[in-house]
Amino acid sequence: xxAKVDIIIVGSGASGAAAAWRLSxxxxxxxxxxxxxxxxxxxxxxxTKADWERDKQRSxxxxxxxxxxxxxxxxxxxxxxxxxxxxxxFGGSTILYSGHFPRFHxxxxxxYKLDKVAEDWPFDYQTLTPYFNQNEEMxxxxxxxxxxxxxxxxxxxxxxxxxxxxxxxxxxxxxLGWHWWPSxxxxxxxxxxxxxxxxxxGPCNTGVVKVPKAALILLTGRKQSYKAFK
Numbered sequence: 597x598x599a600k601v602d603i604i605i606v607g608s609g610a611s612g613a614a615a616a617w618r619l620s621x622x623x624x625x626x627x628x629x630x631x632x633x634x635x636x637x638x639x640x641x642x643x644t645k646a647d648w649e650r651d652k653q654r655s656x657x658x659x660x661x662x663x664x665x666x667x668x669x670x671x672x673x674x675x676x677x678x679x680x681x682x683x684x685x686f687g688g689s690t691i692l693y694s695g696h697f698p699r700f701h702x703x704x705x706x707x708y709k710l711d712k713v714a715e716d717w718p719f720d721y722q723t724l725t726p727y728f729n730q731n732e733e734m735x736x737x738x739x740x741x742x743x744x745x746x747x748x749x750x751x752x753x754x755x756x757x758x759x760x761x762x763x764x765x766x767x768x769x770x771x772l773g774w775h776w777w778p779s780x781x782x783x784x785x786x787x788x789x790x791x792x793x794x795x796x797x798g799p800c801n802t803g804v805v806k807v808p809k810a811a812l813i814l815l816t817g818r819k820q821s822y823k824a825f826k
Contacts, residue, residue, distance in 0.1 A: 601626040609688020614731075633667035633685030641803030652802050658692055660684070695800045697737050697782040699728050701745060721747070736788040739780040754785045756794070 603619055605612045608631040616629045642648035642656045653662070658681040660668035667684035683689045702721035707713045729750045738753040755778045758766070762778075769776040783800065784793045 599626075599628075601628045603627045605629040607631060607688060608686050609683075610690055612688065613690075631684075631686050631688075633665070633683070635686040636691050636803065638803065643798035643802050648798055648802055652799075656692070656802050658683075658801060691803060692801050695781045695783045696779055697732075697735065698780045699746060700724075702747065734789070735782045736784050736791065737780055737782050738785045740778045743777045745775065745777065752780075753788060756781050756783055756785060 602625045605616050605619075605627065606629075608616070608629050612629060612631075616627055619625055619627055638644075642651035645651065648656075655663060655665075657663045659679055660682060661670055661673075663683075665684065669684075671680050671682075673679055681689065681692070683692045685691060700721065703710055705717040705720045708716045725747070732749070733751040736753055737751070738756050739749065740755040741749055741752060743749075758778060766776055784791050786793050
């Protein structure tokens with residue numbers, strides 16, 4: 597098939613899908629979003645089965661070298677201390693990410709000015725603040741206001757509850773005098789954007805059946821997403 601389009605976006609993950617959504621607000625533009633993977637079926641996520649922990653190490657692994665789906669390709673990370681986590685499919689790595697959703701710190705935009713490292717960004721934190729707010733409202737980001745490491749947030753859901761392990765870690769940080777704060781997470785802690793709250797049905801990085809975690813495949817509804825991105 598041959599078609600004339602205005603914009604081609606490669607990949608439907610966090611960046612590609614967000615760009616497609618924003619650009620599609622202009623009805624005069626013809627946009628195609630290309631994705632080499634398929635749509636995920638939540639009914640087949642590991643958390644629907646009793647042996648989900650085994651699948652997390654195999655077919656639902658974050659590592660494409662282990663997962664080896666048809667859309668995956670081998671990645672040589674033998675010389676790296678870090679294993680690459682990615683997913684090829686509609687929604688990209690938001691399908692298997694853990695929902696960790698912090699902003700950049702204001703100082704991240706001026707690393708050369710402050711620390712003589714790398715280059716400063718051509719814009720600052722305040723310039724991006726309206727877009728941070730919009731993104732967090734759409735995705736549904738849970739967290740606790742008052743973090744002194746950031747200017748004030750506008751759109752936060754109640755924070756994800758801390759378990760015993762997290763509380764022990766916080767106590768250790770307090771004894772050391774280290775700053776800590778509950779993680780900002782794209783996880784519904786109450787009803788938001790027609791998505792129910794998290795019921796702790798397994799970890800986020802095995803796929804979420806009841807959609808409390810924000811993935812790009814869920815932002816505007818499955819049918820609307822396909823209409824906008826496909």
